[in-house]
Amino acid sequence: MDMHCASRLLSSFLSLNLSGSSPTASAYLEQYVEGVTVSHLQWGTAQAIPVTLSFWVYANVVSIQSVSLRRTDQARTFGASYSVPTAATWTYIVITIPGDTSDSTGWSAVMNGGGFAFSILFSVSTTNTLQGSWVTAQDHTWFNGSMVQRYLTTDMSTAGHFIAWTGVQLESNAYASSFAFRAPALELQLAQRFAYTLGATGALGPGMQTILSTSVAAQSSLSASFLVQLPQAMRVTPVLQVIGTLYVGDGSRNLSMSAWTLQPSSSDSTQVILTGTPSVAFSMSNTIVLKTIDVNSWVVFNADA
Numbered sequence: 273m274d275m276h277c278a279s280r281l282l283s284s285f286l287s288l289n290l291s292g293s294s295p296t297a298s299a300y301l302e303q304y305v306e307g308v309t310v311s312h313l314q315w316g317t318a319q320a321i322p323v324t325l326s327f328w329v330y331a332n333v334v335s336i337q338s339v340s341l342r343r344t345d346q347a348r349t350f351g352a353s354y355s356v357p358t359a360a361t362w363t364y365i366v367i368t369i370p371g372d373t374s375d376s377t378g379w380s381a382v383m384n385g386g387g388f389a390f391s392i393l394f395s396v397s398t399t400n401t402l403q404g405s406w407v408t409a410q411d412h413t414w415f416n417g418s419m420v421q422r423y424l425t426t427d428m429s430t431a432g433h434f435i436a437w438t439g440v441q442l443e444s445n446a447y448a449s450s451f452a453f454r455a456p457a458l459e460l461q462l463a464q465r466f467a468y469t470l471g472a473t474g475a476l477g478p479g480m481q482t483i484l485s486t487s488v489a490a491q492s493s494l495s496a497s498f499l500v501q502l503p504q505a506m507r508v509t510p511v512l513q514v515i516g517t518l519y520v521g522d523g524s525r526n527l528s529m530s531a532w533t534l535q536p537s538s539s540d541s542t543q544v545i546l547t548g549t550p551s552v553a554f555s556m557s558n559t560i561v562l563k564t565i566d567v568n569s570w571v572v573f574n575a576d577a
Contacts, residue, residue, distance in 0.1 A: 282438060283328075283330065283436040283437060283438035284301055284436065284437050284438070284440075285434060285435075285436040286301075286434065286435055286436075287432070287433065287434035287435075300391045300392060300393040301391065301392045301437065301440075302389050302390070302391040302392075303389060303390055303391075303440075303442075304344070304386065304387065304388075304389045304576075305387045305388055305389065305390070305442070306386070306387050306507065307382050307383040307384055307385050307386060307387035307388075308383070308384075308387075308507075309387070310383070310387055310388070310444070311383040311384075312444070313371055313444060314371065315371050315372045315373075315379045315383075316372065316373070316374065316375055316376035316377070316378065316379030316380060317373065317376055318373055319371075320370070320371025320372055320373045321371045321444055322368055322369060322370045322371050322444075322445070322446045323341075323368075323369050323371070323442055323443060323444050323445070324366060324367065324368045324369070324442070324443055324445050324446060324447055324448050325339060325341075325365075325366075325367045325368075325369065325390060325440075325441070325442050326364070326365065326366045326367075326439070326440075326441050326443075326448035326451075327364075327365055327392070327437050327438065327439055327440040327441065328362050328363065328364055328365070328437065328438050328439045329354075329356055329362070329363050329365055329435065329436070329437050330356075330360070330361070330362045330363070330435070330436045330437075330438075331356045331359060331360075331433070331434065331435040331436070332359055332360055332432075332433060332434055333356075333359050333430075333433050334355075334356055334357060334358065334359050335355070335356045335433075335435070336353055336354070336355050336356075337353070337354055337355075337356060337392075337393060337435065338351060338352065338353045338354070338393050339351070339352055339354065339367060339390065339391060339392050339393060340352070340390065340391050340393070341369055341388055341389070341390040341391075342388060342389050342390070342391065342418060343378065343379070343382055343387075343388045344382050344385070344386035344387060344388055344389060345378060345381070345382055345386075346417070346418040347375065347378050347416065347417070348372055348374065348375060348378065348379075348414060348415075348416060348417075349414070349415060349417060349418055350369050350372070350412075350413070350414050350415075351411060351412075351413070351415070352367050352369070352411060352412045353411050353412075354367065356435070366447075366448045367412075368446055368447070370414070372414045374414065390442060392437055392440065439451045461503070461504060464502075464503045464504055464506075465504065465505070465506055465507045465575065466506070466507060466574075466575050466576045467510075467572065467573065467574050467575065467576060468502055468503060468506070468510070468572075468573045469570055469571070469572050469573075470483055470484065470500065470570060470571040470572075470573070471483035471518075471564045471569065471570040471571060481563060481564055481565075482521070482561045482562070482563050483518075483562055483563065483564050483570075483571075484498045484500065484546075484561065484562035485559070485561045485562070492556075493553040493554055493555070493556050494549060494550065494553055495547060495548075495549055496520045496529065496547070496548055496549075496550060496554070496560055496562075497545055497546065497547040498545070498546045498547075498560075498562050499537070499543055499544075499545055499546075500543065500544050500545070500546050500573070501542065501543055502542045502543065502544065502573065503542075504542055505541040505542050506573065506575035507575050508575045509536050509544075509575070510534065510544065510573035510574055510575040511534075511573075511574045511575070512532060512533070512534035512546070512571070512572075512573065512574075513571070513572040513574060514532045514571055514572075515568070515569060515570050515571070515572065516564070516565075516566070516568045516569030516570065517529070517565065517569055518532075518548065518562060518563065518564055518569055518571070519562070519563040519564070519565060520548070520550050520554060520560060520561070520562060520563070521560070521561045521562075521563050522554040522555040522556075522558050522560055523555065523558030523559065524555065524558070525554065526563055526565075527550040527551050527552060527554055528550070528551045529548035529549065529550055529551070529562075530548065530549055530551070531548060531549040532546065532547065532548045533546075533547045533548075534546055534547075534573075535547075544573065546562075546571070
């Protein structure tokens with residue numbers, strides 16, 4: 273969540289509601305970095321370029337925390353600890369990660385796909401075997417396997433303890449530079465390459481609402497197809513997820529739809545064709561529209577693969 277915290281206006285914030293030293297859930301902030309945007313790092317080769325992670329951290333208790341950078345196939349990870357030396361004081365953290373010179377085949381594969389993820393950690397479940405436990409000998413090093421994180425310890429095991437981060441930046445340098453602000457419009461464009469929602473929850477009021485009115489000409493009374501105009505081309509062909517129930521309106525009735533499929537347009541990379549089957553045959557003599565009945569029904573186009 274965002275909060276006002278001392279002199280930093282906006283920060284990501286995690287707090288502990290219950291005391292305990294053996295958490296059953298992990299808590300961390302994680303950001304995936306698309307392979308195509310970092311292929312220039314040449315990881316997996318002798319020319320591997322370092323990256324530097326920098327951020328501000330604020331906690332109401334002195335503590336030792338950790339970060340990790342994990343390849344998306346979970347075969348290579350860099351883990352590093354850092355300290356919060358003074359409570360209730362913003363501390364600037366800089367961690368330089370040397371370019372990984374191992375496993376060129378593995379790095380080549382993910383640079384054409386998911387890339388890697390970096391995580392800023394708060395606690396790790398003692399039952400979560402994927403994360404595993406902290407290994408001192410692997411602090412500030414690359415190693416084989418998935419992310420290494422600290423278990424929750426006494427420095428963050430009391431209800432009311434919290435930690436906040438802001439100004440997080442990962443850059444392809446061996447040093448940290450000033451935080452680079454990007455326009456919200458650009459951030460939205462970058463995000464929409466990964467996901468787009470049609471008829472988003474909360475965006476529409478109660479009652480039947482039209483969310484799409486452009487249909488594909490070739491259709492039958494038992495199959496309705498709609499041309500969806502995406503804000504921009506997505507990074508890969510999206511996977512379709514329909515939440516709740518959508519309806520097709522033929523001017524006289526609203527018929528529930530099922531058996532949804534998705535296919536890319538053959539002529540425009542910013543368009544996809546959404547096809548569904550109505551509960552009964554509809555009239556083809558009227559304009560066909562796609563509708564949602566409430567705020568709990570929408571369509572997700574997910575390209576975060």
